[in-house]
Amino acid sequence: MKAAPPWQTWLFLLATASAILSMGIIQPDLTAQAFILVALVAVFGLPHGALDLPIAQKLWPLEGWRGTLRFSTLYLGIAGLVLIFWIIAPGAALVAFLAYSSVHFSADWDDSPAILRWTGGIATIAAPALFHRHEVMQIFGYLAPPSSAEPVATGLAALGVAALIGLAGALALRSDLRGRAALEQGTLWVAALSLAPILYFVVYFCALHSVRHMTEALDWTKDRRTAAWTAVLLSGLTVVAAGVASMLIRASDPISIEDTISKTVFIGLAALTVPHMLLVDRFQRHARRNPA
Template identity: 35%
Template structure:
């Protein structure tokens, strides 16, 4: 069993355990839960995007300081446009964030998984919580984009929940015939999304599945024998994200604590996802698990 398969098995077992715990144990206060889970997303989830420098170097042959500056400026421009979208048209921002998240998460399952099954998997953690936790979803989205924008999007998600669940069950049955571990991953994500509180299910999925699998794939893609290179490549981007987060926290100090945390974490996540996808999806569509060609062929 390779590293990705082992990671998938560990995540799936953890997701089932968390789903069971969510139905039998009590919960922390809403604010305490938000603080802990938001911190986990920042510490364990967002850093996987800091490895984008590896993709940039391999895809575009970036080597010189000036080339890195230009890359950084384009990256920041894309991220800034997303923040502007949140500020000016929050409903469009939320709809776009959900769509690109589903598309991005759909890259997690193993090769050979049908496209429709990937989409159902990618959207499970965003759509299925509305079955039993729709008020919490509405509250979270309201903190993120305001009540009017949330009110425009949530009813649409609610309408998708049962068709999405049925589709996911069919996808699990289809995968079970040829790839039982992927079927197990789909089932565990679906169950977790249905029964666990929305922020808890998203945090475990984002950190334990999506980010962990991405880092394993980046390690393979980099062709390096040690994780030390990946850590060093991530250091500067992580420092930049930390500085921007601190600045945002300061400038939003008049915003209520819960809203401030949700907005900084998820607007920041959306802002980083767009340039991140511009790099990662290009590689994924070219079968990025195979050894990458020399950088000179990309530039």
């Protein structure tokens, strides 16, 4: 696997430092954080997932509009099954979402030794719970029943302790691990300590994960301009769909705006992450065998 370029590490450090400084001055409440989440995920987060169609077109011979339609139907069908699962069993769906998100996010350190992949993957979802367990529990309460939200938040906090001890132990025992991956994960922990959980997620998801995946995908795609415009178009359609979903949620159940946004963004991300993760795993295995 080709190593990630150094500028991504420095971008993440700069974004984290800027967020800590800005949020320390502004101190947004939960509603303001929810709007920040929507704006930044829409602009910087969604395009990396919207590259899935160009990736699929290179992986398989999706000839003409019929091939594209078959892929899109399968992709959205998987996402729909995830939504149904969340409606039927929200507690189990939340646990599954966090578990596969950890595995998916660990690929941000795919060029690093296994210990750093796993400490990073766990930290991305568990670090905020270690320092802000009650806030994490409140957010989870929008996504699942309180009987599930509390034990999941507590379990994540315990995983966070394990990931932090694992990272510190690995760095203490092996000097060869003290590189950019360790610096990025150290920055993750600083962000988790200093920022509210939603803002932490925004910084990590937009300034490291999305940037890293989108750069890798564009480097591997031959027609970068078409891929980029396709990503912009699909991101716009996703934002419109999310807006419609938010209005339907509010119409069927008059809940708070942060509750509505949390349901729309996180459950929507969960639904889209499953087919995205399956495709990205195939893409990364293919990219290792056929480097650009």
